[in-house]
Amino acid sequence: MRHSHSGARASRMARRALTMAVGLALLLPTGAALAGHAPAPQTTNNGPASAASASETPQAVNLHSITVTAQKREQQVTDVPIAMSAYSGTFLKDMNIQNAQDLSDYVPGFNAELQSPNTPGYQIRGLTSDDTAATQTSRVSIFQDGVDISRLQGSNVAMFDMQRIEVLRGPQGTLFGRGAESGAISLIENKPVDATRAGYDLSIGNYQAMRFSGFANVPLSDRVYGRLAVYSASHEGYYENLSGGRLNGQNTIAVRPSLLFKVGDDSSITLIGNVQRDTPPGTDFHSRLIPNRYGSTDVWGPADLNRGKQLGIDRRLGGLTMLGDFRLNDDWRLTSITGYRHVDSAEKLDADGSPFNLVEINTHVRSHQFSQEFRFNYDAGGALTAFGGLSYFQDDALEHVTIHFDESQFFPYVIVNGLSRFFPSGYVPGALLGQPTDLPVPYVQQLLNQQLAAYPSINPVASLLYSMPVPFNTDMSEGYADSSNTRALDAFADGTWHVTDRFDLTAGVRVSRERIRSGYQVYNTPVPGTLGFLGLNNGFMPVTPNDLFAPTDGKVTGQGTFTSVVGRLVGAWRIGDHVNAYASVARGRKPNVIQVSADGSETLPPEILLSAEAGVKGDAANGRFLYDVAVYRYRYSDFQSTIYQDARYIVRNAGRANAHGLEMSLQGKLSDHASLLFNYNYIHARFANTDKNGNPQQWAGNRLRLTPDNSASLALLWDIPMDGGRGLYVRPSYNWKSAVYFEDDNNPDYYQKAYGLLNLRLGMTFDHGAWDVGVWGRNLTGEKYLLDAGNTGATFGLPTYIPGAPRTYGISLSGRF
Numbered sequence: 001m002r003h004s005h006s007g008a009r010a011s012r013m014a015r016r017a018l019t020m021a022v023g024l025a026l027l028l029p030t031g032a033a034l035a036g037h038a039p040a041p042q043t044t045n046n047g048p049a050s051a052a053s054a055s056e057t058p059q060a061v062n063l064h065s066i067t068v069t070a071q072k073r074e075q076q077v078t079d080v081p082i083a084m085s086a087y088s089g090t091f092l093k094d095m096n097i098q099n100a101q102d103l104s105d106y107v108p109g110f111n112a113e114l115q116s117p118n119t120p121g122y123q124i125r126g127l128t129s130d131d132t133a134a135t136q137t138s139r140v141s142i143f144q145d146g147v148d149i150s151r152l153q154g155s156n157v158a159m160f161d162m163q164r165i166e167v168l169r170g171p172q173g174t175l176f177g178r179g180a181e182s183g184a185i186s187l188i189e190n191k192p193v194d195a196t197r198a199g200y201d202l203s204i205g206n207y208q209a210m211r212f213s214g215f216a217n218v219p220l221s222d223r224v225y226g227r228l229a230v231y232s233a234s235h236e237g238y239y240e241n242l243s244g245g246r247l248n249g250q251n252t253i254a255v256r257p258s259l260l261f262k263v264g265d266d267s268s269i270t271l272i273g274n275v276q277r278d279t280p281p282g283t284d285f286h287s288r289l290i291p292n293r294y295g296s297t298d299v300w301g302p303a304d305l306n307r308g309k310q311l312g313i314d315r316r317l318g319g320l321t322m323l324g325d326f327r328l329n330d331d332w333r334l335t336s337i338t339g340y341r342h343v344d345s346a347e348k349l350d351a352d353g354s355p356f357n358l359v360e361i362n363t364h365v366r367s368h369q370f371s372q373e374f375r376f377n378y379d380a381g382g383a384l385t386a387f388g389g390l391s392y393f394q395d396d397a398l399e400h401v402t403i404h405f406d407e408s409q410f411f412p413y414v415i416v417n418g419l420s421r422f423f424p425s426g427y428v429p430g431a432l433l434g435q436p437t438d439l440p441v442p443y444v445q446q447l448l449n450q451q452l453a454a455y456p457s458i459n460p461v462a463s464l465l466y467s468m469p470v471p472f473n474t475d476m477s478e479g480y481a482d483s484s485n486t487r488a489l490d491a492f493a494d495g496t497w498h499v500t501d502r503f504d505l506t507a508g509v510r511v512s513r514e515r516i517r518s519g520y521q522v523y524n525t526p527v528p529g530t531l532g533f534l535g536l537n538n539g540f541m542p543v544t545p546n547d548l549f550a551p552t553d554g555k556v557t558g559q560g561t562f563t564s565v566v567g568r569l570v571g572a573w574r575i576g577d578h579v580n581a582y583a584s585v586a587r588g589r590k591p592n593v594i595q596v597s598a599d600g601s602e603t604l605p606p607e608i609l610l611s612a613e614a615g616v617k618g619d620a621a622n623g624r625f626l627y628d629v630a631v632y633r634y635r636y637s638d639f640q641s642t643i644y645q646d647a648r649y650i651v652r653n654a655g656r657a658n659a660h661g662l663e664m665s666l667q668g669k670l671s672d673h674a675s676l677l678f679n680y681n682y683i684h685a686r687f688a689n690t691d692k693n694g695n696p697q698q699w700a701g702n703r704l705r706l707t708p709d710n711s712a713s714l715a716l717l718w719d720i721p722m723d724g725g726r727g728l729y730v731r732p733s734y735n736w737k738s739a740v741y742f743e744d745d746n747n748p749d750y751y752q753k754a755y756g757l758l759n760l761r762l763g764m765t766f767d768h769g770a771w772d773v774g775v776w777g778r779n780l781t782g783e784k785y786l787l788d789a790g791n792t793g794a795t796f797g798l799p800t801y802i803p804g805a806p807r808t809y810g811i812s813l814s815g816r817f
Helices: 002-025 050-054 089-094 100-104 407-416 441-454 460-466 792-796
Strands: 084-088 110-114 120-124 127-129 140-144 162-169 183-189 197-205 209-219 224-235 250-263 267-278 312-327 332-350 360-379 384-405 476-498 503-523 556-575 579-590 593-597 600-604 607-620 625-637 640-645 648-653 657-671 674-687 710-721 727-737 755-766 771-778 786-790 800-803 808-816
Touching: 084 089, 089 162, 100 110, 110 786, 120 140, 384 407, 407 441, 441 460, 503 593, 556 593, 556 600, 792 800
Parallel strands: 140 183
Antiparallel strands: 084 162, 110 120, 120 127, 162 183, 197 209, 197 808, 209 224, 224 250, 250 267, 267 312, 312 332, 332 360, 360 384, 384 476, 476 503, 503 556, 556 579, 579 607, 593 600, 607 625, 625 657, 640 648, 657 674, 674 710, 710 727, 727 755, 755 771, 771 808, 786 800
C-alpha cells in the first residue's frame, strides 16, 4: 500500500510539473503551446466550449439548465422567481462575449455602453448608472465573486476564465445590497478544483487586435488547489487623430491567482487576487461644430483632438477576496465574504472634440474599499429555507478634475458664439457691457468679433469695462476635488416558505444604516483669468480669480446619517411539471446624495423605486422549447437626474417617473444539432406629468435617457458533427435597438436612431473539442452608431459625439489540456 501510494504521489507530482510547464507555455508563442498532444478535456468547472459538443452528442444550448446562486443557494434558473438571465463561460466563448456591452445584447432589459474602461454606463429597465462623481452610488450593483465592485471607474473588469454570469432585473436590495435599485450583475469566476488541467484562447484581428487568455489549474496537495488565469487584450484605436495617435482603442492586462483550501469534510476557504491595468488611448469626443484641419465634421471620420498622443487612460485595479464556506451541521452553513479593492485611474480627455485649447480635462480618481459579510444559510429539508446575516461596507473615494483652456480661444468659441444660450431673451444687458441700454445678441456678437479680429489677444469686454487693454490668459488651469466617505452596516434576512408542494412564499428585507461624508474643494488658477468676473457659468456671479469655479477658500464638507429599508415579497407557483410562475412586489432605493458646492451642502432624498412584477418560465415539446417571460410596472419617486451646472456635473431631484415593460427570452431546439435563441424587450419609461405635489414637471413625458423602447436579439447555434471527433459550428447573431435619447431633456441633437449589429463566429473543433479553430466578425455590415452624445462639451455649447466600433474581424485558436 505504501509503495502504491508513493507511486500515485509521484505520478501526481509529474502531472503537476507538466501542468506548470503548460502554464508557462501559455505565455510563449502559440506554437510552443501546441507542441504536445493533450487528452480530451473534462467538462467540470471550465470544460470545453459547447462547440466541442458538436462532435458526437451535440445538444442545443440549454441556458435554463444552468445552476445559479442568485438567492444565495444553488438552484436551477427556472426555479428562481426572479427575472434573470444566466450565461455559462462556455456560452460567453461561443458568442465571443468579451465585456458587459457584448453581454447586454443577450439580456432583455439590460443595456451597457462602454465609452472607455473609466466611464462605463449600465442601464437596467430604464435606470442608468454612469455618473463617475465620487459622491455617487450606482443603481446597478455589480459583484465579482460576491464582492461589490459597483463604483463605476472600477466596475468594468475583464471577463476571462469565467464560470458564469448572472444578471438579475428589478430591485435586488435583499440579495445584492443597498445599491441594487434596478438590478444586479454577478460575475462568478472559475475557482481552483481538484484536477490538473490548462487551456488557452488566442485571437488576432484587424486594427492590430490581439487577445489572449489562459489558465492552469494544479492540485498543490490533497487539500490545497491552485489556479492561475491571465488575460491580455489590445487593439489600436478605431479612429485616427490628426493631432497624433489614434482613439477608442484598448490595452488591458489582467492576472488572477487563486487558492482553495479544503477545511474538514465539507468546508473551504478560497483566496482570490485580481490585478488589472488598462492603458488605452484617448476617447474620440468628436465635434460636429468645429471641423478638423481638412474641414470635415464627420463623426466617423478622422478626429483632430488637441494633445494628440497624450490623451488616454492609465487605470489600475487591485483586489483581494477571501471566501469562506463552512458547514456547521446538517442544517446550517456559514458563508464569509471579505473583500478589499483599490482603484487608481487617471484620464486625459479633450472635452470639446476639436484641435483648439477650449476644454481640456484631466481627471484622477482614487478609491479604497473594504467589505465584510457574514451569512448563515438554513435548510433542514423542511418547509423553510432561509438565510440572514450582517454586512459592513466602507468606501473612501477622491476625484480630482482639472480643466485647461486658452481664454483667447475659449472666448470667441464659447462666449461669443454662445451668447444666445446665456441670454435667451435675445438681448444682452447694457450694464454688463458698460452701456446705457440693452443690446441685441447679433449686434453684440458682430461687435465682439470685430474687436477680436482687430485685437486677437485682448479681451474686448474686460477692456471695455476697465477702459484699458486687458490681455487674455492663454494658460488657464483650474479645477476641483470631490470626495466621499461612506460607512454602511446592513442587516438582512430572506426566507422561502414551501406552503404546499406547488406554492412557495418568499419574503426578504434589508435594513441599512449609513454614514456619508462628502467634500468639495476648488483649486484656483495660479494666474487669474479675465472672464471670471462675468460669471457666465455661475449665475452671472463673479468667480475670480477663476473663470469657471467659484473659490471655496478651502474644503467645504457635508455629512449625514441615514436609515433605509428595502425588501421583496414573492409568490411562486409550480403549474404542472413544466411551468413555473411567480408574482412579486419589491422596494428599491438609491441612497441619499450629499451634494457640496462653494455655497455649502444640501442633502437630496433617496430615490425610491416601487416594483410590481409577474413572470412565467417553463418548457414545452419535451424540452425542445424553453421560455421566460416577465411583465413589470415601476414607480419612481425623487428621481435623481444628472445635469451640468456651474462647470460641473451635479444631481438634481427630477421628480417622479414611471415605467412598464415586457421581457421575453425564448429558445428552440430546431434539431439535435441546432438551437435558436431569441430575446425581446419592450419598455415604456417616461417622466410623469406632475411631481408628488401635483405640480407640472419640467421633463413631463420625456423618455428616460439611454432607454430604447424596443430591443431584440436573435442567435443561431448550429453544430455539425463529423467523423474522427471533429465538428463544424456556426454562430450568427443579430442585435437591434430602437432609438434613444442621450439626455433626460430629450434634446433632438443628442439622439441615436434605431440600428442593428450583425455578428458571426464559425469554425471547426478537433479531438472532441480539445482544439478549436475559428473566425469571427462583429458589426459585419459596418453600421454607424453612437455610444454617447452631448457630454461635457455640450454645456459650453460644444457638444461632442462618441462613435461606436466599426466592422471588426479576426481568427481564433483555443486548446484545452
